[in-house]
Amino acid sequence: MHNARRSLTALILGAALTLSGACEIETGAGAGTGTSGAEAPPPASAPASSGEAPCATRQDTGRAGSFDEAEFQEDLRTAENIVNGYWAKHWPQLFTGEYRPPRVVGLYEGGDPATSPACGGKPLERDNAVYCPAGDFVAWDDHLMRSGYPRGDAWVYLVIAHEWGHAVQNRLRRELVSPAAELQADCLAGGVLYGAADDGTLQFEAGDEQEIVDSFRVIGDGVPWTRPGDHGSAAERLRNFARGGQGGVRACFG
């Protein structure tokens, strides 16, 4: 187990080095890979990245332990926009039909059943984040997001990309959704975040991969969002995140 975890860490850090190697700061979309017209289901192997240098500006924040409210809110918005932008751009290359974004409820106060939003009549839990099929919305508990954020801003990107993955699953034919839906959502999160880096809409920085590794390991116990019975062990989750990161979204199917 320890060996596996170490090699996964190395894998994910290796991917980060590859991504940051040729990196210059630039904004805007990279070239699409141009496989328009592809029919679902996607093949098991993803095309290699377009070879363009990834990069765009993203402020890295929160590592010093102080909590910057404005940067926290900005990271939430940026993560939503980047994840949604990835799916909007790449959906036609991956699946048939049109991409429809889920509604973003965003932060909610899960501690108070009187005020927390409901999904299918049940108030959303504290320390969880959800995609709610009944309302077709994504939402994340305020305390969950804030508790992971001081470790690094990669946390909010991970949670948001994962929940968006569930929204995507809900739009697909049933047979494309893995029985291990949580691990597939982690894979999709990896595919989207690294894919956004390939597109140039997101820049990974040196500490980000370690933050993600730590998020899966440390947040782990006692929080609904990472309950191992629901989501798999930290090592499984990281392995699936890395699979998407290495192979792209297509690697999460089949």
Ligand SMILES: [Zn+2]
């Ligand atoms: Zn999930």
